[in-house]
Amino acid sequence: MHQLFANHIDILKGRFDRALAETGFDALLLGSGTAPRRFLDDTRYPFRAHPSFVQWLPHLTEHPDSWLLLRPGQAPTLYLHCPDDFWHQTPEAPSGDWTHAFEIECFADAGSLKPLLQGLGRTALIAAERPVFAADDWTQNPADLMARLDFERAVKTGWELECLRGANRCAARGHIAAEQLFHVGASEYRIHQGYLVATDHNERDLPYDNIVGLNEHAAVLHYQFQDRLAPAEMRTLLIDAGAADHGYAADITRTHAADRESAFAALIAGLDGAQKSLLQSVRAGVDFVELHLQMHAALAQLLRDSGLVQASVEAQLAQGITSAFFPHGLGHLLGLQVHDVGGWQQDASGTLREPPAEHPYLRLTRKLEPGFVVTVEPGLYFIPSLLDRLRQGPGGEAVSWKQVELLMPYGGIRIEDNVAVTADGHENLTRDAFAAAGREGF
Structure with a gap:
């Protein structure tokens, strides 16, 4: 078995x-999850295994209706669902060194598990749906147990960090291909397809739906479409796209300008510089809320330096001007889920610290610890609805609206790295991956 x-x-x-x-x-039973049927149809939604199951069994990400039994002091027991099904490929008992860590039993019918799971004592069940074999006194998704597990999941093991490095290396290949396609005039759809080829992923492999936004679409934070036709004029590509390695996710965003000498390209360079400067403060013991606030101050300085806003940094922050250009949080925990659990938790009992009222979309309010993997993803967007509100408020008088209108067709900018906190600083998984691919500073 691999030592990691x-x-x-x-x-x-x-x-x-x-x-x-x-x-x-x-005892605790972890379910792998199910592939639910579509409404009024005989097909199912794509299966995605529950993250708590994958954490133990990262080699079995495509095995629905399976279960892992955990009991203190005993080897974990995997009950692998191997149905008698001539319509679909069915799993076989797995092999490989990793299997030595588990007792493995295959079963065809869920009802057959009932006699095997008697006499477990007080049993917890973590699953979306209660299985047919569950005893009446089993506790499904107990909050106190899940809070403890979620809190500790933020600290990654060496194995998990290696998977996250692998996911970043894979995603970097996709981002490089996407940039090349953008500069030859490809559509959003073609850029996305080129990304899949470069990462050797299909749609089901991706940890989340890729965001591929050209021009004004770059201002839609979770833009969900992919136009088949390229725009008449290529100005901007914002691509937020990831990859997976044994169920662990990369979550990377890059923004490109067609004209590398344009005012918009200068804003990309300015935000990239501000992000890299902020990264110097990413280390154990730092409050992520404070990092978020520092980024708003840096953005205010960039808005001022670029002439977009004629107000001091202090005035911009007091009037909420930066929030109109940067409405989301600086980042989040990353791991088995793209927005990994426990971001607001302050302790194992589940105590929550919500973000500041003026920054409600911040997903991480914890102090950083060695082993955390977080995204650092500042943005600078030209979102019509938010800018309309800013124009009507007291801060609107400080904005150079003529300059804003010239930049509106470019949509916006986001630069996102995946960063592992270490005992003496941090490791930038994303920029290391681009450097390994020969794209230093990308």
């Missing part, structure tokens, strides 16, 4: 045994 994975399993055993003891459970 063996260490990963040992760490998980310690975490889960401790959480079960603290919450008074004797």
Whole structure:
């Protein structure tokens, strides 16, 4: 067994045994999830395994209706669903060194598990749906247990960090291909398809739906379409696209200008510089809320330096001007889920710290710890609805609206890196991946 994975399993055993003891459970069943049927149809939605299952079994991300039984002091037992089904490819008992960490039993019918799971004692069940074999006294998704597991999941094991590095290396290849396609005039759809080829992913492999926005579409934060026709004039590409490695996600955004000498290209360079400067403060013990506020101050300076806003940094922050250009949070935890769990949790009992009222979309309010992996993703957007509100408020008088109108057709900018916090600073998984691909400073 790969030593990193063996260490990963040992760490998980310690975490889960401790959480079960603290919450008074004797056993825990983790479900892999199901592939639900579409309404009024005989097909199913694409399957995505539950993250708590994948954390233990990252080699089994495409196995619905399976279960992992955890009991303190005993080897984890995998009940792998192997149905008798001639319509679909069915799984076989897995092989490989990693399997030595588990007891593995295959089953065809969920009802057959009922006699195998008797006498477990006080049992917790983490699953979206209650299975047919569940005993009446099992507790489904107990909040106190899940809070403990979610809180500790923020600290990544060595195995998890290696998967996240791999996901970033894969995604970097896709981003490089996307930039090349943009500069030869490809449509959003063609750019997306080129990204899939470069990463060797299909749609189902992606950790989230790629955002491929040209021109004004770059101002739609979660732009969800892909035009087949390229615009008559190519101005901007904003691509927010990831990749997966054993269920762990990369989440990277880059913005490109067709005219590298334009005022918009200068704004991209300015935001990139501000982001890199902020990254120098990413280290253990730093409050992520403070990093978010520092980024708003840096953005205010950029808006002032570029002539977009004629107001001091202090005045911009007091009047909420920067929030009209940068409405989302600076970043979030990253791991098995793109927006990984526990971002507002302050302790294992589930105490929450909500973001400041003036920054409600910030997803991470914890102090950084070694082992955290976070995104750092400032933005500068020209979003019509938000700018209309700014124009009508007291801060609107400080804005150079003529200059804003010239930049509106470019949509906006986002630059997003995936960063692992270390004991003595941080590791930039994203920029390291681009450098390894020969694109230093990309």
